[in-house]
Structure formats: structure tokens, C-alpha cells
Amino acid sequence: MAKVAFLGLGVMGFPMAGHLKVKGGHEVTVYNRTFAKAEAWAKQFGGTAVRTPKEAASGQDFVFCCVGNDEDLRQVTIGPDGALAAMKKGAIFVDNTTASADVARELHGKAKALGLGFVDAPVSGGQAGAENGVLTVMCGGDEADFAAAEPVIAAFARACRRLGPAGAGQLAKMVNQICIAGVVQGLAEGLHFARKSGLDIEQLVDVISKGAAGSWQMENRHKTMNIDKFDYGFAVDWMRKDLGICLAEARRNGATLPVAALVDQFYGEVQAMGGGRWDTSSLFARLERK
Template sequence: MNIAFIGLGVMGFPMAGYLAAAGHQVCVYNRTIAKAEAWVRAHSGCHAATPAEAAKGVDIVFTCVGNDEDLREVTLGDKGVLHEMKPGAILVDHTTASAEVARELDQAARTRGLAFLDAPVSGGQAGAESGALSVMIGGTETDYARVRPVLGAYAKSQRLLGEVGSGQLAKMVNQIAIAGLVQGLAEAVHFVRRSGLDGEAVFDVIQHGAAGSWQMVNRHQTMLADSYDFGFAVDWMRKDLQIALNEARRNGARLPVTALVDQFYADVQAEGGGRLDTSSLLKRLEKGQ
């Protein structure tokens, strides 16, 4: 298929690469042109000067950018993809954004004879690079059926969860669950250190039991080594948690642990750790915060 991919960050760059490797004709756009040029050198395809130019005449446009406003800019802005997509084409958004903007884009797409799916992903940079992401999707069965085999290029699992906005709501659930897990793991590592136990030995045993989690398996060693450059940044996590907390205020859900962990991440940011990965919650415990 002819595909445009908008946004070549740590997630988008490898995801677009998997689409090219699967045999699709891929044209990319990135705000930093040098990154788009690097992608073309690595994967062939082409790059465009604007999102609209990349989207012209293609079957599917994928977006994977920073936040709601970035998403509006590359879709609805003067040079946004919705101005050039051909009738019947589909816009698939992988950005972690609000359910509100997903519904807004769906309406804008429908008025132009286009289709839309919100499809945030989980798995982090490692999942994107290994082609093993989980994709949470909101939209219609018909639209999802059109893109399902294409998503398979980088999705380990994918599921349609309901109407437009459902994918973003599911991603909020994902981030809510992660927030508490990472804080719990940080406290466990902190306790291990204070108790004098062999951390490697302890986590080697308990990761196979009821306490085990993806975070424990993939982060306990780096946390024990005081190394925090291995994943999703604190700045991004706070953005995601704010989306979840705003939605909770709207729907009446009570998220006391999520709100508390969000403030712990604010402490990390205040100490200059916004670009550290989310496991850096341990740093604030070690500093006595």
C-alpha cells in the first residue's frame, strides 16, 4: 500500500521502518528534516517537506507525534494531512493523546469522506524497535479490518476496543497501571538496598512469582545500577498521566495512587530528571524525598 508516516521519534522511526520492510511504499515527514533524511537512507522510501505533501494520494496516513496540539498541527493545520488525503483514505493515530482530540479528528475526517482510528501503542522504544508493540484501537470494525494486516508489521498484539476514543481511554488504563507498578518497584529496590540483601538474587527469584511484572523483569537491573536511560522519559509519562487524570475528573473515576505518583514524577522533574526514564522514581527515594 501507499503509506505516509508523520513523526519519526523514538517510536515512529522504527515503526515506519517496519512498514517499509513489509513492502509498503512509505513517505515520511518529520519536523526535523535531518531525521527524515536519515530514515530514507536507512529504509528507502521518500520524505516530504510538509505533512500534507506526504499524505497526498496515499491509502493510509499514520501519525505518531507528541501531544494533542502537535497532533492538531499535523492533521488540521494549514499544512496538515487532512487537506490532501484522498477520499476513502484512512488516518490512523498512534499518538498518546486525549480521547477528546480523537473524537475531534474523527469528525473532521468523516466530513471529508475519510476514515479515522485512534490507535495508541504500548511497549516503549524497545517494543517499537523489535516490532512487538501492543496497539489499542478505537473506531469501526470496517475501518479496523482495512488496517489490521498493516499494523501487523510492528504489532505483537492489537485489538479493537470500541468506538473512536476507546483506544486512548485504554492507553490511559495502561499508564495508570504502570505508574503504581514503577513506584512499587522503586520502593522494593530501595528496601533491598537498606536491608543489605543481594538485589540481583532477590529479584531473580521473585520476578517469577506473584510480584513479577514487565517492569521488574526489564528494569530491576538498571535500577540497581542507578542507570536511568533505558526507556520512557519522565516528561512523557507526566504528559500521559495528566491526560488520564483529566479524564478521571470528567468521568468521576478515583485515582489516588496515580495522582500521588504523578507528584513524585514532578519531584524528579524539579531535580532536572525530566529526560530520565520512569524508573528514576528510585532516585527521589534514595534522596530521602
């Protein structure tokens, strides 16, 4: 059992922190910007709720974090009540936020200067994966820090791997989002074409999902696409944030991402339709409602 803090109790962080307490058996202290959410978590899982990241991090062996973006991450780590300054020597900060590789490297350097470990560990699997404790975790950081953190991460992970030094986890998450963008757009176009052609979507998918066209997106999103249901899941607003990170990194490293850039524009159109909080599969709605 370890002493663990968790910063950020959104749709991902709330269940992830819960798995650290229940499945991992750790002593868990939580912080959320809205304190009532932290109190609700503590009531449900039996941990401790506090009012600042600094208070949450004090005396902990590991501090986990899952917040919105680079600036949110800086606020809870190096802001006026930030966690890093309160952590004991040798403790490890594990960042599950989807953020830039630059901020991961920046915070890794600041953590090392304070005698702390830092692992960038963004996750994939969405809200369902977080609730079921079966997330994929892509990590960057020093080997020793990862080796220490991996058994704790296991409480909410199905797969967890170190892919290189600080920032490598965030770069891997960018690849994940680039691949998803293309697959979801392809599925949306395929089902749109099928509907226009008068094909039975369920029979169609039952056949083609067994072949080379099959994908997680097809298995898990074709039914809700077919009934035009999008008020759930991984929000378009979040995907645009992630694709923005991907495209900014591509401008720095020279990668060419024409499909990702185009799908990002399509998601902009979905936002303009009022679908910012719709699931990413709402690319189908964009085609159907034109």
C-alpha cells in the same frame, strides 16, 4: 502492498515507519518537523522524505502519525499544511500518538466529514518494542476502518485490538499508563526497602519474580535501578504528559485515581532533580537520593 505515509519520526515513529517499509513491504513516504530526520530515514530505509504533512498524505491509502501531544496532532492533521485535507476519499488515518480521547473523537468526526477513516491507535512497548516491531496497539474507531488498517499495523505490532468507537484506544492507553505508574512505584519502593535491609537485589528478584510480585517492570528494570542507571527509555517528561491526560479524563468521568495522582507528583520531584529525560524507573532515584 499499500501506499503509506508516516508523520513524526521520533524514537517511536522512526522504527515504526521502518517496519512498514521493510517488514510490511509498503511504499512509505515520511514527514518530520525537522526535515533532516526525514532525509535520514529515507536514506536508511529507501522511502521518500517530504517537507509537509499535506505533501506526505496526498494519494496515500493510509496515513500513520506519532507526534507529541494533542496540539501537535491537530497541527499535522488540520493545520495549514495538515494531512486530512490532502487525503483521497476512503483513505484511513491511523494515529499512534498518545493523546486525549477528546481529540480522537474530534478528528474522527472531521475525517468522516471528508469521507476518510480514522483509527486512534496508541501503542505500548516503548522504544525497544518499536525497534523490534512488537508493540501492543490499542485501537478505537469504526469496525470497517480498523479491519482495513489492522493488516498494515501488523508490521510493527505483536498485539492489536479494537476496543470500541473513536477514543476507546486512547482510553485503553490511559489504563495502561495508570497501571504502569503504580507498578513502577511499588517496584521502586520494594528495591529501596531491600537495599536498606542489606539484601542482595539480584538474588531477591530471582526469587520473587517467579511469584505473584513478578512483572514486566521487575524483569526489565530491576538491574538498571540497582546500578542507578536511568539515562535511557521512556522519559519522565512523557509519562507526566500521559498521566496528565489520565487525570484530566478522570475528572470528567468521575474515576478516583489516588495512586496515579501521587505518582504524578513523585515524577514532578524527579523532574526537579533534573531527571525529566530519565526513564520512568527513576522513581527509585527519588527514594535513594532523599
